[in-house]
Amino acid sequence: MTEISRRRVVAGAAWATPAILVAASTPALAASGGGGPSGAPAGVVSLGAQSHYQDHYWVADLGANVKAKVLGFYAQLRPDAGQTTAVAISSLTLTVVVTKADSALRWGIGNALGGTSTWRAVGSPTVSGHTATLVLTYAGALPSQAYEGINLDNFWFEVNNAKAEIAASLSATDANGRTLTAFYGPA
Numbered sequence: 001m002t003e004i005s006r007r008r009v010v011a012g013a014a015w016a017t018p019a020i021l022v023a024a025s026t027p028a029l030a031a032s033g034g035g036g037p038s039g040a041p042a043g044v045v046s047l048g049a050q051s052h053y054q055d056h057y058w059v060a061d062l063g064a065n066v067k068a069k070v071l072g073f074y075a076q077l078r079p080d081a082g083q084t085t086a087v088a089i090s091s092l093t094l095t096v097v098v099t100k101a102d103s104a105l106r107w108g109i110g111n112a113l114g115g116t117s118t119w120r121a122v123g124s125p126t127v128s129g130h131t132a133t134l135v136l137t138y139a140g141a142l143p144s145q146a147y148e149g150i151n152l153d154n155f156w157f158e159v160n161n162a163k164a165e166i167a168a169s170l171s172a173t174d175a176n177g178r179t180l181t182a183f184y185g186p187a
Contacts, residue, residue, distance in 0.1 A: 049073035049184035051166045057156055059106075061113035066106065068156040069098060069166045073184065075150050077143035077172075086146040087174040092138035094119070095171070098157045100164040101125075101132035107157045119152060132157070 050072055057068040079086040105125045108114055115121050118140035125134040134157070143149055157166065168184045 048075075049168060051184075053159070053162045053164065054156075055162070058111055059108060059113055059156075060111040061108070062106075066156070066158045067160055067162075069159050069164050071096065071155045071157075071166050071168060071184075072153050073151070073168065073170070075143075075152075075170055075172075075182065077146060077148050079146045084146065086143075087176050087178075088144040089142045089172045090175055091173045092142065092150070093122075093171045094136045094138070094152070095169045096134045096136070096155065096157065097167045097169075098132045098134075098159065098164055100130050100161040101127065101157070101159060105132060105158070107134060107155070109152070109156075110154050119155075 052070055054068050054070050056065040057070060058065055075092070077086045077089060105127065106113065107125065109116050109119055115136065118138060119136045120139055122135040122137055125132045127133075138150065140150065157164075170182045170184075172180045174180060
C-alpha cells in the first residue's frame with residue numbers, strides 16, 4: 001500500500017514546482033497534519049481543506065459520471081505575528097498528489113475537464129507507480145490584504161479505487177520573496 005506523506009508531496013513538488021518557488025526561502029517549519037485540514041501559523045497562507053470519494057461525479061465536458069476523489073479548500077492570507085497588515089502574495093502554486101491513481105489521469109475543476117481561467121496546470125500530471133502528481137498555478141486576483149482569501153471548489157481527479165488518497169501542498173510566494181506553505185494530508 002502506498003502511503004501519502006508530507007515528504008512525498010514535498011519531493012514531488014520539488015521536481016514539479018517552477019524554479020522561482022524552489023529558489024525562494026522557506027520557513028523551517030511548514031504546517032502539516034494528518035486526519036484533516038491544517039492551518040499554517042500567522043504569516044503564511046492557511047489551508048482549510050477537505051476531500052472525499054464520489055462514485056458518480058458529473059463531468060459535463062465528458063457527458064458522463066466518473067469515479068473521483070474530490071478536493072476543496074479555502075486559503076487565507078494572514079499577517080505575521082504582532083502585525084495587523086499582511087505582505088501581499090505574488091504567486092500561488094498548488095501541488096496535488098493522489099495515490100492509487102489510474103492511468104487515465106483525467107482531472108478537472110467543477111464539472112469541467114482540465115483547468116480554468118484562474119487555475120492552470122503546469123504541464124501534465126506525472127505518474128510514478130500508482131501515484132500521480134499535478135501542479136497548478138493560480139492566475140486570478142491574488143490576496144493582497146490580511147484575511148483575504150481564495151477558494152478552490154470541487155477539484156476532482158479520476159480514480160477507480162475508493163481507497164485512493166489525496167494530499168495537497170499550497171505554496172505562496174510573497175512580495176518579500178518568502179515561500180509560505182500549507183499542507184493537507186489524508187486522514
